[in-house]
Amino acid sequence: MSEQATRGWQRPSIYDVAKQAGVSHMTVSRVLNGHPNIRESTRERVLQAIDEMNYTRSSIARALATRRAMRIGVLVDSPVQWGPNSTLRAIEEAARDAGYAISAFSISDDEQSQIDVGVVELVTQGVDALCVIAPRASSLDMLRQQSTGLPTLVIKAESDAEMHTAAVDQRAGAMAAVMHLIELGHRSIAHLSGPLDWFDARAREQGWRDALVDAGLPIGTPVVGDWTSDYGYSYGTTYDFTGVTAVFAANDQMALGVVHGLSERGLRVPDDISVVGFDDLPDARHFLPPLTTVRQDFSALGALALQIIIAAIEGEEAAEHDIIEPLLIVRGSTARPRS
Structure with missing residues (x-):
């Protein structure tokens, strides 16, 4: 009995077509999308596999x-x-x-x-x-x-x-968070950013910079995190906070870790250092202390x-x-x- 016959009602997938044609699934994808720079012999082999396996190209056309x-x-x-x-x-x-x-x-x-x-x-x-x-x-x-x-x-x-x-508007949210700290009187505000391959992390980092520039305050070098509480904790326990009175963390999970890490060092939030997050997770209001943050609708x-x-x-x-x-x-x- 053929492999296709044993499938029952399961529709062949792009991976099945790739296996049948002896190519990668990415090659099948490129053939289906009409990409140039595909060898004609490869294209014909993929199309033959599609026909043999009854992989319905008509649905793609529709x-x-x-x-x-x-x-x-x-x-x-x-x-x-x-x-x-x-x-x-x-x-x-x-x-x-x-x-x-x-x-x-x-x-x-x-x-x-x-x-x-x-x-x-x-x-x-x-x-x-x-x-x-x-x-x-x-x-x-x-x-x-x-x-x-x-x-x-x-x-x-x-x-x-x-x-x-x-x-x-990620930049506007970050600016609002940092401006809040500035209005409270903070003049040295550190930033724990998200991975800068992320558009949101870039925009939040830019908002932090723009708010400090508008206020004429010094801009330090942000630390790039990975969105996790564990990274925030490591940052809170190891970062040199000399002169720093506030931290803007790019999300609430890292902010939670920062608060934990600071407490391990004997630093109190917000008495010694204020902390702001971003996202307003459902649990953010139950952090100790409850977290100031930016809510996304x-x-x-x-x-x-x-x-x-x-x-x-x-x-x-x-x-x-x-x-x-x-x-x-x-x-x-x-x-x-x-x-």
Whole structure:
């Protein structure tokens, strides 16, 4: 009995086609997307495997022609992180309200090469548009290599000449956090940033810089973290805080670690050092002390993203770039510096 016959009802995947043709799944993806620089003999071998395995190219053609399926494909990079995960859930909720279904494809930290596979998998489902939650610059660079012909929106704070974009204004949120510290009287404010391959981390770091420049205050060298509480703890226990009276951490998880690390050194928050985070995690108000942070309205972001996507699907004028304003939440982790 053939391998295909033993599959039952399971549709052959791009990996099966790759195995049959003796090529990588990335090569199959590039053939399906019409990429140049593929050897003709390789292209023919892939197409033959597609025909032999009944891998339905007609569904790709229908999707590329934007046939209405009332379904939106969502490509999610780093789905375990709070921001991407919350954005996905908000988009799913907004899609349901608009009568659309969502097909999601997740990319983990060590699977960036599967971005092209994710695009093909979503397109073969006949989606009407793509929404890409791509917080890392490297992910977006790989996405640009794809050509689907579908309306595409990327969740990122910077405008993009090639795609629609929507996001929470990360820079404005960071500026609000740092300005709050400045208004309290802090003059030396350290920054624990996220990985600077992330658009959000870059924007938050820029907001920290801009607020200090506007106030005429010195700018130190930020420490680049990895979003985790463990990194924040290490920073809190080892960083030289001489002269520093406040820390702006790029997310709440690192802020939690910073507070823990400072306490290990006998430094009290906010009596000795104030700490501000970013995200307003559900538990942030229960940190000890409750965390001052920046709240992102993911529900509003999901609704905005769907509004832009649906307008693009229907051929109406759609915003090229739009943003949601964040909100500073002041709690007990910040106070005036001791004189």
